[in-house]
Amino acid sequence: MKKYNYIVSVLMMVLSGYILFETGTYEIGQSAQKNPAVWPRFLAIALIVLSVVLIIETIFSHDPEMENFSIDWKGPGMKKVYMMFGFTIGFVIVMKILGMLIALLLLIPAIEWLMGCRSRVMLIALPVGLVAFVYVFFGIIMKLTLPGPFWA
Amino acid sequence: MNVDALMMAFSAVFTPYNVLVICGGTILGIFIGAMPGMSSVMGLSIMLPFTFQLKGYASIMMLLGIFCGSIYGGSISATLMNTPGTAASAATCMDAYPMAVIKRQPGRALAISTFSSLCGGLFSCVVLVFGATALAKVALNFTSPEYFALAFFGISIITGVSGKSIVKGLMGGILGLLFATVGVDNFTGTARFTFGSSFMRGGLAMVPILIGVFAFAQALKTIEEKYNEKPFTEKVVIERVFPMKEDLKRIGSTVFRSAVLGTFIGAVPGTGGDIASWVGYNEAKRWSKHKEEFGHGAPEGIAGSEAANNAIAGGAFVPLLALGIPGDAGTAVMLGALTMMGIVSGPLLFVESPEQAYTIFIGLFVANVLMGIFGFLMIRIFGKVINIPNKYLVPVIVTFCITGTFALNRYLEEVFLMLIMGVIGYFLIKLEFSMPPVILGLVLGTLAEKNARRGLDILSGTESVWDHPIAIAFVILGIISLASPAISAMMKKRKEGKAQNTGA
Known part of the structure; x- marks a missing residue:
């Protein structure tokens, strides 16, 4: 599972990067209600933080279930x-x-x-x-x- | 209580058409719950588009019937095949299967389970009426910060439905919240994440995503795991359909205790029938005078688990109707259905449209009564019909996923969306993501964003965050809810450490 956790974290970071890029193109007003980017940006940052947490958790995990988990893609x-x-x-x-x-x-x-x-x-x-x-x-x-x- | 609204609700529910629809929904729900591989949420998701074709309140009546019936139905395959139809019935297997197969008393086991389910369900309905009304009165003073805090609290229950990994559960929840941002922004009219598609401008429809991640993804998982599966072939002879007097005497107090526990657990967002049934089972064992019979067919074991898991139905509706936050994945689907039918759940429902709230109360009560009636009447045929092989069930599920999604808005794009979300959901499940957080995020996304942005503007003006103590309380509750799995894991470790030290 460790390998997949790293892949998931990277994919989530890429998705967050895209969201931050896309929301950078929006026209933004003075208040939060006039700012369509504020909520997606907050979510993208939260997703980056969680991705980092998942990587750290995976590195330091000694859970045998996580160590031994594998997916047989050719089964x-x-x-x-x-x-x-x-x-x-x-x-x-x-x-x-x-x-x-x-x-x-x-x-x-x-x-x-x-x-x-x-x-x-x-x-x-x-x-x-x-x-x-x-x-x-x-x-x-x-x-x-x-x-x-x-x-x- | 508004008597006029109550009378309107009675007349809305007790029409021949609506009663017939609840009957149909309940029977369907029992069969859905009884079939291993089909969960309550999956049944609700698949049937959702079909119910929208029904008139007036009939659609919600049918969903209530499916909701109640499927929770009970899970106990049937747990009793006869040692395979819980739903996760909430896993505890029922412990004693129902030994009673049905080892003691050769399947009718007795099903009768106890049906009686306990009926009592648990009805008790929770009574609590729902008083609990939801009282909670809604408090919630009437809510403004945007409170609503945002409420949505945050609702989203925080993700940790309770995250499956194996809390971090992945939270990621799933954020994905759901992000899905809810697709489309034209309500405040500014900006098109967000639409990739120039006119279909996407309207936002991602909730039902295709629900069907995709709950039903189509599950069908793919069944294909992977259960192809060439041999069907269950043992013949079941049912000797009785009603519980014996001695059993009723023995299980009375257990049923009441489990009904109270189940209702309370159901009302706490983030819990669910599986937790309730195990708590009910454990408490039944703790208080029983026949502890040695547990695991070998104890009537209290069946009653404890079944009364508790059916009691969550009413309990889970308390926060759903009073606050507009779903207690679990099943009520998240119900919230989506209510929203699509124009019923805005939350405290204002009790002020602006009390008849709608009462209609749901009465509908749930009737669905529980019918669940009991059909449960007892159909005990004899359960043994014959629960075992539909997956090789026939999967094509039926896939067909209903496709036609149901199309029937909703008649857009082929929504069918494609459902299929794509099903494939994404399947891979997420393989990577040990849990699907309920995604749906919770999707369902609560709009409420959370709208009130977060309004709240930010309010708080950046003249008002301070300290002017909103209820919002602070919900945020604290949400943080506790988010941290609770970590706290309970730490406490467990400490307990284990203490036990080891004592042993040494």
Whole structure:
């Protein structure tokens, strides 16, 4: 965890630096109410202080849990999550082209398969049932216009 | 008490439509709580956009039903599968599972748990009515410095919900506060952190972030940890649905004690059902004449934990309604929902719209009663339905995350925001960040900033900080709250040191 704590601290400092830079471009009035930068700057400074505290805490910590903690970025579980990221990006692209219902029809069985489902019946029945529910509940009962295909 | 407002509240709650909605919300909440992997906060977040489609007070009624039902529902899987549906039910496993499985009395265990949950929930509702009203009267004199101090106190509870690292909890809280600064500044009209996007000018919508960090991130975590998980296959036969007279006699005092403790703990911001249930369980053991039965199916153990964790529902609403600060992650979601429905919680709620406050009191009371009724009625079917495999549950959660987010404002950008926040939330969870601080920061961000800036102007004028003793008191309370984990760790170390010296 020590390595990740250092990375987190640096990332938070970079974020704080950006906030301080961005708020430097704002037009600032005389009072606090006319100063849109005062609050974000205060938060950015607090974040820098906390980042420093986290670094110091990590350096001086002898907690065995912190010493031994590691994340297996290449483990089978993580690979499933990376695949899910891919499915999510795919879903967004398909939704833009073919609409939400068709995108869901593809996403749901993909997640089922990812979770270890190999039953053909469930790989078909669950997406069809869920998409039918979404269509009836949102499209018909709530009269919500779901994102459709690009040609519609 | 304003009788006219009370009558209006009664007529608002007791319409067939609203009662039906509370019934639906309560049943849904029980199932959400009963399913391991779905928490009360996750259920509230996913259902939030759907409830906005309901008319009038129905949306808040449904959320109250889900809130109460899900706290109770956690005890069902704790009893039957030794897997707490929610963190608040972990203590229930200690005795409910041995009674259900080793003693083969699942009906008895569920009946005791349902009865205790019902009593705890109803007791806390009564306290809520008097507690919130009294607290609101005091809070009516608040000005900007007091409100800022109050928001600071609300944010200070982050240390209580920080998980393993307080520093990371505070960082998460600041991230939440920063999310709340995105968009056009209310005082000056300056666009902040919008990157030129017109979508961002309106600010980051709260619900997509809630759904992203609580539901979608959790779904990603479930994918990582529970893919190929084998479902629980043991068949459960329920022999009874109501508690026996002997059990009622045995648990009576425990239920009352735990209800009082749970309500008090719930009313202290930063605590929650998990703390309440363990305190209730420990006190039940301390006062029991049958200490040797604890861990082997003691009725007092189940009652102590369940009465306490359900009592936090009413308790947590006291600061939420009277002061406008949420007591825990669940009430943070409720605060977001109330705000989006135009109900501004805080002391003025009791003056300007008392009927809204009373409607929430009555709704919570009804939700607790229905939780008890459905709990007893559905005990027999719980054993059959709680075990939906994650391979089917995760796609359902993801579908509801997407469609629910879209249904809220019909912006595809909000769906993208939810997905992005879910991925960020997932990595933050992996790095041992806790999500409730992020949400607390987001929810309290606007209140904190607005009053901090106004307060600074007031204090730089004719008024001094000493003219605001209540604000000073809240700031001191906030500092104590921030420092309390460090203080308690130091005290624990000192105690351990003393014990070692005595032993030597």
